Amino acid sequence: MKNNLLGKRYLVRIFWILILGIIWESIALSGRFSPLIFPSVQNVIESLFKSIISGEIIGETLYSLNLICKSLFIGIIIAMVLSILSVRSKVFEGLVETLIAIAHPLPGIALLPLIILWLGTGSSAIVFIIVHSVVWPMVLNLSTGFKSIPNIYKQLGDNYELGLFEIIRHILIPASFPYFLAGVKIGWARAWRALISAEMVFGAAGGIGGLGWFIFKKRVFMDTAGIYSGLIVIVLIGILVEDMLFNKLEKATVKKWGMSI
Amino acid sequence: MSMILEIKDLSKYFIAENEKLLVLDNINMTVNKGEILCILGPSGCGKSTLLNQIAGFDKPDIGYIKLNKTIISKPELNRIMVFQDLNQLFPWKNVLHNVVFPLKANKIGNSKLERLKKAEKYLSMVKLEDFHNYYPHQLSGGMKQRAAIARALAINPEILLMDEPFGSLDIQIRTSLQKMVIDIWQKTNITVIFVTHDIQEAITLSHRIVVMDKNPGRIKNIINNTLPRPRNSIDSVFSEMYKKVYNLLEE
Amino acid sequence: MRKKTSIKNIGIILTILFIGLFIISSCNNKDTNETKGYKISIAEQYGLAYAPLQIMKENKIMEKNLPDVEVNWEQLGNTAAIREAMLADKLDVGFMAIPPFLIGWDKGMEWKMASGLSQSPIGLVTYKEDIKTIKDFTKNDRIALPQPGSVQHILLSMACEREFSDAKTLDDLLVTMKHPDGMNALLGRKDITAHFTSPPYIFKELEQDGMHEILSGSEAMGRDFTFIVGVTTNKFHDDNPVVYDAFIKSLHDAIEFIHNNPEESAEILADQYKLPKEEVLEYITWEGMEYNSNIEGIYEFTDFMVRNGYISKKFDDIDDIIWEDVEYEK
Structure with a gap:
């Protein structure tokens, strides 16, 4: 039954993609717009296949995914440390709140000139931008999560004489998990955007620079179909991560536990 | 009947807006082994505060509480509390593992199998044998409280502390759960301290009723309840007892 | 029953989509038809190499040469944006280096070069x-330049082809940066x-110690070449011959003005x-900084870019890529 519904949802999606594709193709074929603006679906798909076969787009995708995983990991660790500190100590709470107030509204890209001065232009600069865009919303979510843990769990922990390890592993982590997951979802979305825009700015002309760089290269060489094939990959990864990773994880945890926030 | 718990000259203050508020005033009472003792009083009489002192979540300002001649200073496995809160189960563990987890954490039982057997036994006692794999959010309020009771019993505490555990449930479910508490008591002969503001509940369950007054919280009287079991609220003896307790509360 | 409604819904949505598309396309039509008066849209860029544009704008040279003209100066960030705006018919005239022009032409842009603008002392600076x-670069070095396919990139590749017989030797070291970012990073x-x-x-960079x-x-390149050229769309050139001529004359007037009045030009530009x-006077009279409508280096750029695959074909005839009467060096 559930599978049926899911299958149906995908069918509906594929149906709409087909419809939009047909509309797209008919506009492209009408010749109203230059193929440099509106390449035909066939051209886009051809260009996508070419870059898959040559390995170019695969290399760029792996590069991007590697960077984002690394940065998300660093971001999550920093966010955890900051939010635990801010929950445990009033002094830190003030500091962390001030930091969030200052840094949260700053788009990472706006920091670019400074980041180039501090870190140069390598992948560490991109990692910095992603970490910056991930940490603050994560800290907000995690500290809300820690603060929202009901007091009754503490009493239960005391009453059942649980050790620190059990309290952390079996109470604090699962109790704040819905907020953690929400934070990771926001973090991922922000990181993905930050990554693509940062890659468009950096990147080695001959080397690999990620999907953002792939699109940028296609742009400067006026390969419009190539731009669209890069966009398709970005969309596909977005859908995969949302549908496969996050939805599965939610089903296995917060939805199963009835703890969705 | 031997005494298990002794409360001596206990007073408790709360500090609110720089004012010292006397919540519990010179409480003296004892609890006998194997009895169901109900603490009855209007809201704000400090009955839950008193239970928290017994549990060890909070400490008295004056006086002491002794369990088997030892002063209570912190929560321990020999007194397990069942709360009114319907969210006292861990939502991320199913019913069975909510019961098993404290056993495992305290290395009660020699093997995983033994712990599972123990959990199953107490889940059957609260009639949840068919719900082992359910997660708390899939249970009704009454089932949640039954699971919480099973979890407490599995630890095998000397005293079961119950803080208005059925206060959020509707009347039919409350009645059936009261029956269940008596049932469990008959099977295990466990000592129960049961806090409630419901006169009928107190009379149905208790051997003795501690009637409390508010502002400040103090003991008005301790009533021996020797009505024969099973007790039925439409019996005339029950109504008489009800009147007696009611008048005492109203005084 | 349910099926019926869903089909109906799809019908409604499709209708909306088609109406939307129709409106969009008809809007476009209107846009192109309404240009009856004299009108020109020019991409304005800043930088010393573009100095004649600022002179043309400030002295209203275009308006003097064609009194009724409405000149629209558009500010755009970079060459790719200019190219895209011209493709979308939002711009008539853009200024850029020869390689990005050739890339666009190769991909099917309908445009030609109308005039040279400037030669400029550009170069590779290191600390x-x-x-x-x-030859002294190692794999740990990084070279900042505007973007792949830019004139800087093509020039560096030309040097590589000569030195290493492989134009892409240093490509792995390249980092794309706008000029100000690149300068900050170098400093x-x-x-x-x-x-x-x-x-x-x-x-500015060469003023610093050790640079x-x-x-x-x-x-x-092995010779002097035109750094910036003016490019116009075929549509603009063909539909507006009067405006086109006035524009070319004005551009040449502006170049002439800088030659004849460097002091006054410096004053306008300083502002x-x-x-x-x-400082401006010093810069615009710097050796190698020349404002000049003659286009040099077309053949060298084209041959190199074809040879190394940056573009797919060479023009059959020089007239494929320049308008009539454009001076160029053969």
Whole structure:
């Protein structure tokens, strides 16, 4: 039954993609717009296949995914440390709140000139931008999560004489998990955007620079179909991560536990 | 009947807006082994505060509480509390593992199998044998409280502390759960301290009723309840007892 | 029953989509039809190499040559944006280096070069003492330049082709940066060890201790060449011959004005660039900085770019890529 519904949802999606594709193709074929603006679906798909076969787009995708995983990991660790500190100590709470107030509204890209001065232009600069865009919303979510843990769990922990390890592993982590997951979802979305825009700015002309760089290269060489094939990959990864990773994880945890926030 | 718990000259203050508020005033009472003792009083009489002192979540300002001649200073496995809160189960563990987890954490039982057997036994006692794999959010309020009771019993505490555990449930479910508490008591002969503001509940369950007054919280009287079991609220003896307790509360 | 409604819904949505598309396309039509009066949209760019544009704008030269004309100066960030705006018919005239023009032409842009604008002292600057030529770069060095396919990139590749017989030798070291970012990164003396740039950034960089130029544009190419050219769309050229002629005349007038009145030009430009007048005067009279409508280097750029796959074909006839009466060096 559930599978049926899911299958149906995908069918509906594929149906709409087909419809939009047909509309797209008919506009492209009408010749109203230059193929440099509106390449035909066939051209886009051809260009996508070419870059898959040559390995170019695969290399760029792996590069991007590697960077984002690394940065998300660093971001999550920093966010955890900051939010635990801010929950445990009033002094830190003030500091962390001030930091969030200052840094949260700053788009990472706006920091670019400074980041180039501090870190140069390598992948560490991109990692910095992603970490910056991930940490603050994560800290907000995690500290809300820690603060929202009901007091009754503490009493239960005391009453059942649980050790620190059990309290952390079996109470604090699962109790704040819905907020953690929400934070990771926001973090991922922000990181993905930050990554693509940062890659468009950096990147080695001959080397690999990620999907953002792939699109940028296609742009400067006026390969419009190539731009669209890069966009398709970005969309596909977005859908995969949302549908496969996050939805599965939610089903296995917060939805199963009835703890969705 | 031997005494298990002794409360001596206990007073408790709360500090609110720089004012010292006397919540519990010179409480003296004892609890006998194997009895169901109900603490009855209007809201704000400090009955839950008193239970928290017994549990060890909070400490008295004056006086002491002794369990088997030892002063209570912190929560321990020999007194397990069942709360009114319907969210006292861990939502991320199913019913069975909510019961098993404290056993495992305290290395009660020699093997995983033994712990599972123990959990199953107490889940059957609260009639949840068919719900082992359910997660708390899939249970009704009454089932949640039954699971919480099973979890407490599995630890095998000397005293079961119950803080208005059925206060959020509707009347039919409350009645059936009261029956269940008596049932469990008959099977295990466990000592129960049961806090409630419901006169009928107190009379149905208790051997003795501690009637409390508010502002400040103090003991008005301790009533021996020797009505024969099973007790039925439409019996005339029950109504008489009800009147007696009611008048005492109203005084 | 349910099926019926869903089909109906799809019908409604499709209708909306088609109406939307129809409106969009008809809007486009209107846009192109309404240009009855004299009108021109020019991409304005800043930088010393574009100085005649600022003179043309400030002295209203275009308006003097064609009194009824409505001149629309558009500010756009970079060459790719200009190219895209011209493709979308939002711009009639853009200024850029020859390689990006050729890339667009190769991909099917309908445009041609209308005039040269300037030659400029561009070059590759580094702070590392032990780097004397491009042969001294190691794999740990990084070279900042505007973007792949830019004139800086093509020039560096030309030098590589000559030195290493492989135009892409240094490609792995390249980092794309706008001129100001590239300058900051170079002055930070970190991982960016060299910067291929143009005035005024190159002047500022060379003022610093230890900064030195290891390759100039003309060394890379093996001759002098036009740095910036003016490009117009076929549509503009064909539909508005009067405006086109006035534009070319005005551009040449502006170039002439700088030649004849360097002091006055420096004053106008100083205002625009927020720089001291003396500094501007020094820059616009710098050796190698020349304002000139003659286009040089077309063949060298084209041959090199075809040879190395940056573009797919060479023009059959020079008239495929330049308008009539454009001076160029054969």
